[in-house]
Amino acid sequence: MNLTGKSAQQTLLYGAFCVAILLVPLFLDDAFLLNKYSRYLVFAMLAVALSLSWGYAGILNLGQATTFGLGSYCMAMALKLGTVPVHTGSDGLPDFMVWNNVTELPWFWAPFHSMAFALMAGILVPAAFAALLGWFMFRGRITGVYAAIITLAAMVVVNLVIIDQQRFTGGFNGITDLAQFEVAGLAFDAYSSSTYYLVAFCLSAVLLLSLAITRSKTGMILQAIRDQEDRVRFFGYDVALYKIFVFAVSAGIAGLAGMLYTIVMEFASPTFLGVPLSLSVVIWVAVGGRQSLLGAAIGALIVTGVQGALSESETFLESWMLIMGGLFVLVVLFLPKGIAGAFEMLAALFLRRSAAKVPSVSQPAGEAITHGEGAS
């Protein structure tokens, strides 16, 4: 029953994290900071997405930002149409379309008049994109570095298409001047606790859902695939299907993160599908510990937090990238399992030490008590 004890502790730890992030606005009344922290939480969600595919199934996705960007554009399209007819031309078109001489709303924009559609699309479009890409890669047994390169290449392609199709996507400028996100009569101002709560709540839900997936038999099979893919097939599991599944789930989560990012940042831009962001996610997850969902989330919070602090401080204005790079190298060299791995090691050490103390229970009562008093 050691196992249930361990998984109960894990659940408790995840729960504590969720409660902690949900409590932050009670102690913080600074709209600017809340907005910044919302952004960090979105990054944490992106890290959880990568931890699922990389940490649990061994699929290194260097293009995680692709699906993040697709989600953010879905939200931006809906919010842009929400501004019509304020920022609009004669025919109720978004402003940038008018500037680009588009005369009529493109067919794929039309359904985004419905926020419900946009919310679904923001998750399903990235998931479908990943499933399709995964279908080609995993049916063809492309693994490891080659799969990583393909994800990177796919991102560059999507990015170029978005920049190129300026008439429909806003091109380099992205989609700006958005309406406020509103759902069921609630408005989410990016600089308010409501948006922070929205992000924190979604992150909590994603964390717990992902935890459930990793604990299911499917999650276990994914870890077996990470460990030794070729062996898993001979038990009758369709390895490609399992990988496509986790790849798509990871993409759906990244899409949700992208939608939230648009709400927090109040725009969508091709940089959201950029190589720098995508590689940053890999760093966050490596630092936090890729085989721990919570570790990955905390890794994202720490790295982006430190990065934010360093880049804002005057002394480190020039050198913060160097410092971050150095920190990353140190972590990878000395903590191969990241912060989560180090934490587990400490916990195991602590447990062993407290287990070693158990025999003192069998000592005479008086002695045990004085022992206890001495310790405190």
Place this chain on the structure above:
Amino acid sequence: MNSESNSQLALCDVSVSFGGFVAVSGLDLAVDRGELRCLIGPNGAGKTTALDLICGKTRVSGGEIRFEGRPIHELKEYEIARAGIGRKFQVPSVFRELTVRENLQIGRSHHTGVFANLVRFGGSTDDNEVERLAELVGLSDALEMAAAHLSHGQTQWLEIALILAQDPALILMDEPTAGMTGQETHKTAELFNRLRGQHTLIVVEHDMGFVRDIAETISVMHQGKLLAEGTLDEVSSDQRVREAYLGSGGIGHA
């Protein structure tokens, strides 16, 4: 051939070559349901390759493999496994980062669907079966241990237990006792004798003592072909078998 139509597994004129090198050529092999067949032969005879062909790891370049009357040589690995064929590899291959318990749960692959397994969290019937198997191979105390920390013999047993968890009609065992101590080998022979009849077994083995303990029919392979078939006494007195083993110091030392 008449015998093949009744057999559970039949290889007919199976060949494979690797970049010009013919590893298996014109191999015919028929195994009946419930039989325990030993497959022996000198190093490089093509025994492992023959098992690879049956379980779909390697594709045949010619010939046909039928299992329970249906051709399987064009099925995918997981389809062959689902049809009821399990494989133990020559180099023991288990999931080293997972615990023994988790390994066994993966072995229990009666449900193979992604979504079916998404709502499974190790039910009690699974747990009972896992514990029964762990006891069978003497790993009860190691259930929560990562497989990476097992000894070589224990790893072999874990892989055998994985196959039993899978519960296939036909089990392919590639050198199950390699690296085991004499006592461990003896226990393995006992285990195989108990499996006799419940599963069809094809056992590739170099340890002739072990073969003697378990063998009914023995098939001898040499240079990718079936050289002889019969009881231990029959094949070991066969002149061609003696010649085949000449280079490797006799049948007992191969």
